[in-house]
Structure formats: C-alpha cells, structure tokens
Amino acid sequence: MDNSLNSQENIIEINNLNFSINIFDDDENIKNEIILKDINLSVKKGEFLCLIGRNGSGKSTLAKILNGINLPTSGTVKVMSISTTDEKKIIDIRKNLGIVFQNPDNQIVSSIVEEEIAFGLENIQVETSEMRKRVDYVLKYMGLYKYKKQSPNKLSGGQKQKLALASVVAMLPQIIVLDEPTAMLDPKARKEFIDLIIKLNREKNITIILITHFMEEVIFADRVVLLDKGEIKKIATPKEIFTDSILEKYGMTFPFPIRVKNKLNQFGYNINNNVITTDDLIYAL
Amino acid sequence: MIRDITIGQYYNVESKLHSLDPRMKLNAVLVFIISVFFIKSYVGYFIASLFLLFCIKLSNVPIRYIVRGLKSIVFLLFLSVFLNLFFTEGRVLFSYSFFVITYEGLDVAVKMMLRLIILILFSSLLTLTTTPMELTDGIDYNLSFFKIFKIPVSDIALMMSIALRFIPILIEEVDKIMKAQISRGVRFDDKNLIKKVKAYIPILVPIFVSAFRRSNDLAIAMESRCYIDSDNRTKLNPLAYKKSDYLAYSFLFVYLITIILVCRL
Numbered sequence: 001m002d003n004s005l006n007s008q009e010n011i012i013e014i015n016n017l018n019f020s021i022n023i024f025d026d027d028e029n030i031k032n033e034i035i036l037k038d039i040n041l042s043v044k045k046g047e048f049l050c051l052i053g054r055n056g057s058g059k060s061t062l063a064k065i066l067n068g069i070n071l072p073t074s075g076t077v078k079v080m081s082i083s084t085t086d087e088k089k090i091i092d093i094r095k096n097l098g099i100v101f102q103n104p105d106n107q108i109v110s111s112i113v114e115e116e117i118a119f120g121l122e123n124i125q126v127e128t129s130e131m132r133k134r135v136d137y138v139l140k141y142m143g144l145y146k147y148k149k150q151s152p153n154k155l156s157g158g159q160k161q162k163l164a165l166a167s168v169v170a171m172l173p174q175i176i177v178l179d180e181p182t183a184m185l186d187p188k189a190r191k192e193f194i195d196l197i198i199k200l201n202r203e204k205n206i207t208i209i210l211i212t213h214f215m216e217e218v219i220f221a222d223r224v225v226l227l228d229k230g231e232i233k234k235i236a237t238p239k240e241i242f243t244d245s246i247l248e249k250y251g252m253t254f255p256f257p258i259r260v261k262n263k264l265n266q267f268g269y270n271i272n273n274n275v276i277t278t279d280d281l282i283y284a285l
Numbered sequence: 286m287i288r289d290i291t292i293g294q295y296y297n298v299e300s301k302l303h304s305l306d307p308r309m310k311l312n313a314v315l316v317f318i319i320s321v322f323f324i325k326s327y328v329g330y331f332i333a334s335l336f337l338l339f340c341i342k343l344s345n346v347p348i349r350y351i352v353r354g355l356k357s358i359v360f361l362l363f364l365s366v367f368l369n370l371f372f373t374e375g376r377v378l379f380s381y382s383f384f385v386i387t388y389e390g391l392d393v394a395v396k397m398m399l400r401l402i403i404l405i406l407f408s409s410l411l412t413l414t415t416t417p418m419e420l421t422d423g424i425d426y427n428l429s430f431f432k433i434f435k436i437p438v439s440d441i442a443l444m445m446s447i448a449l450r451f452i453p454i455l456i457e458e459v460d461k462i463m464k465a466q467i468s469r470g471v472r473f474d475d476k477n478l479i480k481k482v483k484a485y486i487p488i489l490v491p492i493f494v495s496a497f498r499r500s501n502d503l504a505i506a507m508e509s510r511c512y513i514d515s516d517n518r519t520k521l522n523p524l525a526y527k528k529s530d531y532l533a534y535s536f537l538f539v540y541l542i543t544i545i546l547v548c549r550l
Binding site: 064067069091094095098099101103105106107108109110111112114115118119120121122123124125126127128131132135152153167168171 | 417418446447449450453454499502503505506507508509510511512513517518519520521522523
C-alpha cells in the first residue's frame with residue numbers, strides 16, 4: 001500500500017511547524033506555551049491517516065492549523081500547494097479541506113437537516129439548482145434522506161454526527177479531517193460512522209485524517225502518527241505501531257485482539273505478529 | 286419531552302394562509318396595522334373586522350385558539366378603556382359622585398378597544414401561520430433595503446435562526462444542570478423568594494460558560510465551512526412569489542382601497 005502511495009502527489013505538506021500561544025499563568029504573567037514543536041509531515045492524496053495521542057498532545061490544534069483557523073508561529077503548512085497563511089486563498093483551502101468536530105450539537109447551524117447541508121454550499125455560492133442536486137445526493141449517500149425536512153434536534157447522536165459529515169462531504173472536499181468524531185457516540189453508531197469514513201476514502205478517494213482515541217479505529221489507517229506533548233513520536237503503519245511498545249509508553253492501549261495476542265504469546269503460544277483484527281486472531285488460533 | 290417545545294406559537298395545520306410567502310404576510314401585517322390606525326368610523330372597524338375574520342377562516346386555526354392570545358393583554362385593554370372612559374371631557378352621559386362618563390369618552394374607549402383587539406388578533410395570525418424559520422427568512426428579504434445604511438440585516442437574520450436552533454439545546458442543558466445541582470442539595474422549591482432567586486445562580490453561571498463555549502465552537506465550525514459574511518450567499522430554497530401570493534396582494538389592495546374610501550366619506 002505504501003509503495004503505491006509514494007508515486008502520488010503530497011496533498012498536505014507540513015514543514016518545521018511550531019505553534020505556541022501566550023497564556024496567563026497563576027501569577028498573571030504572560031507565559032509562552034508551546035503546543036506543537038517541529039512538526040514535519042506530508043500526506044498523500046487518498047491516504048487514510050490516523051492521529052493519536054493523549055489529551056493535550058496537540059492533535060486538535062493541528063487540525064485547526066490545517067485549515068488556517070490557527071496560523072503557525074513558525075514553519076509552513078501547505079494544503080494542495082496553497083499556504084495557509086495566504087489570506088486570499090484560504091477559502092480555496094477550506095473548500096477542499098473539511099473538518100468534522102467532536103460535538104455534533106456545536107457545529108450544526110441550521111434548524112432543518114437539508115438547510116444544514118446547504119450551509120457550506122451557500123457560503124461558496126453554489127447555484128440553487130446545483131445545490132439541490134448535491135444536497136439530495138449527499139442525503140441519500142449518507143442515509144439521511146428521510147429526515148431532510150426535520151429538525152437536527154430530533155436526530156440521534158450518531159445521525160447528528162453523520163449530518164455534520166454529510167455537510168462537509170457536500171462541499172466535495174479532497175481532504176476530510178475528523179477531530180474525535182466518535183467520542184460522543186455509542187459503539188454501534190461509532191462502527192457505522194467509521195464504516196462510512198472508510199467508504200468515503202475508498203469510493204471517492206477522499207484523503208482522511210482521523211484524530212481518535214479508539215485504537216480499534218486506527219486499524220483501518222494506512223499510516224498512524226503518534227503525537228505526544230506537541231511532538232511527533234512515531235509515524236508508522238498500524239501493524240508496525242501495534243508491535244511496538246511505544247504505544248503504551250505514551251499512554252495508549254493496544255486494541256483488543258492485539259492485547260489478547262500479546263497475552264497469549266506471554267503464556268508461550270506463538271502467534272504471528274501480523275495479527276491485527278479480530279478475524280486475524282481467530283484465523284491464527 | 287423537553288426538546289419538543291415549539292418556539293413562538295406556530296399552529297401546525299395546512300391552509301392557504303400557511304402556504305403564503307412570509308414576505309407577503311409580513312407586508313400584509315404592516316399594511317393592515319397602518320390602515321387600522323387611520324380608521325375613524327365604526328364602518329371602517331366593521332370592514333377591518335370582516336377582513337380579519339376572513340383571514341382567520343382561511344388560516345384553519347380555530348378561532349378560540351386565536352382569541353386565547355388576547356388573555357395576555359386583558360390588563361392593557363382594561364387600562365385603556367378605563368382611562369378613556371373616565372378621563373375624556375365632553376357631553377355628560379352618566380355621572381355618579383366623581384365618576385363621569387361622557388359620550389366622547391365612551392366613543393374613544395370602544396374604538397380604542399376595537400383597534401387593540403383587531404391589531405393583536407391580526408398580528409398573532411402571522412406568528413400562528415408562519416414558522417420562525419420562514420419568518421427570519423422573510424425579514425431577511427423584506428428588510429434588505431436597510432443594507433444601504435450598512436445595517437447587517439442578513440447577519441441579524443442568521444443570528445436569529447441560530448438562536449432559535451440553540452434554544453432547545455440550552456433548555457435541555459438547563460434541565461441537566463438543574464438536576465446536577467439538585468443532587469448536590471440546592472433547593473428550588475424554597476418559599477422564600479430571595480432564597481429562590483439565589484438558588485438560580487448556580488444554574489446561570491454554568492449555563493453562561495457553556496453557552497460561550499458552544500458559540501466559540503460554532504464560530505470555528507462555521508468558519509471551517511467557508512462562512513465569511515452573510516451578504517454574498519446563495520440559497521437552497523430562495524423565496525419565490527407564487528400565484529396565490531399575487532392573489533393575496535390584490536386582495537389586500539382591494540381592502541386598502543375600501544378602507545381609504547370609507548375614511549373619506
């Protein structure tokens with residue numbers, strides 16, 4: 001998988017990114033706090049990238065830096081060869097890089113489902129007829145068509161988050177950044193949501209950057225980036241990262257099948273290191 | 286369910302009045318209110334009431350339901366009747382010690398009462414037949430000429446619609462915080478008024494904090510979706526006048542002509 005990606009262009013390029021903010025400490029003095037330090041990362045078109053790390057490791061800040069909400073203190077961030085500091089072209093970046101945030105309630109603007117999906121399109125001045133086509137298509141694709149005239153308040157948490165994703169997808173972005181989108185969902189809704197993301201990645205070749213705490217979601221990624229205290233500690237494939245002890249060192253846990261595998265190996269079984277998913281494990285056993 | 290609370294007093298039925306364009310309804314209310322202030326004779330009030338009754342009939346809203354809306358202004362109604370009845374000078378109709386009722390006073394009082402009732406009923410008809418969303422949309426279109434004076438009409442309309450969306454969410458949150466505070470021993474059923482007011486402070490503070498956090502999140506989410514200003518935006522469902530709206534306009538016009546003629550006589 002990695003080799004085939006190498007031949008493609010880099011859709012995101014981050015060079016020597018530093019980001020810090022000034023905060024007041026307990027004595028009312030201004031203190032410079034470093035959030036991100038020396039980040040170098042490039043993402044290829046169509047890639048599925050996972051960002052993991054503890055709370056406060058700078059994952060969400062990185063997401064907001066990618067679409068120019070936060071500007072780098074030093075270093076450059078280029079999305080589709082456009083720098084995020086280029087104010088005139090920031091809309092081009094935001095058109096092509098959509099973000100889904102953690103709390104669906106706080107990112108839904110409209111009181112009607114279809115109007116919500118249209119919100120972004122209205123902002124980039126899509127024609128009414130074209131907008132109608134796209135809204136209906138996206139609603140059907142996401143399985144929300146029957147709710148189109150309803151209020152988002154009547155949807156379940158999972159459906160609300162799907163709506164937030166749908167309204168990003170409607171803008172036909174090249175990249176979708178998801179900032180802990182499943183944190184507030186129940187396990188079933190979480191699985192449905194992740195399946196939808198994988199579908200978007202495979203069918204529409206949309207580059208996915210998924211920020212998550214759930215290691216089970218990391219399995220589907222092409223590459224995993226481990227952040228800690230604002231620094232990249234490791235970039236690897238899920239297989240590599242799950243056979244490394246670095247995860248536990250930075251406060252993460254392995255997904256369930258890996259934990260079972262490790263325990264079994266401790267007890268003298270010899271299970272292949274390639275085991276990642278539950279199916280792999282069952283097959284190996 | 287707390288989230289089912291409807292904002293405003295929209296009455297959800299299908300009718301000719303419900304399906305009219307919100308701009309048309311807003312304009313009609315404006316024209317009607319102005320016309321009522323010009324009416325001087327009882328014939329005029331009769332015509333205005335006929336027009337009102339006709340609109341109520343078209344709206345499919347039960348007349349009882351509409352009249353219930355007058356409850357809130359009963360006090361105002363009595364006050365104006367009382368003041369006009371006893372404090373207007375003129376030919377004496379009836380007097381008992383220092384109570385003096387004059388012909389002119391009676392005339393003014395009755396007219397004032399009619400005027401108030403007609404105005405309230407007609408304008409409540411607007412909110413009964415138009416959803417808050419349609420209403421903001423209509424206001425956005427109708428007041429767009431204020432943009433010449435650099436008044437951000439579209440922004441205000443968007444603010445109104447966002448506020449409407451967040452009301453049920455905040456109500457739910459108040460409910461949650463209230464329960465959390467009750468479980469820690471705050472009493473909301475205290476008879477003492479001061480204690481009762483004080484009990485609400487631990488609700489207001491967290492709700493404000495959370496509302497600010499929510500609005501910050503929402504602002505970032507809106508910006509991420511290319512929102513810059515609300516002037517240069519296209520619409521998914523642009524308002525468009527239909528045949529029935531033109532019909533309604535012509536009907537309004539006929540009413541206005543009649544009123545003007547009656548006032549002249």
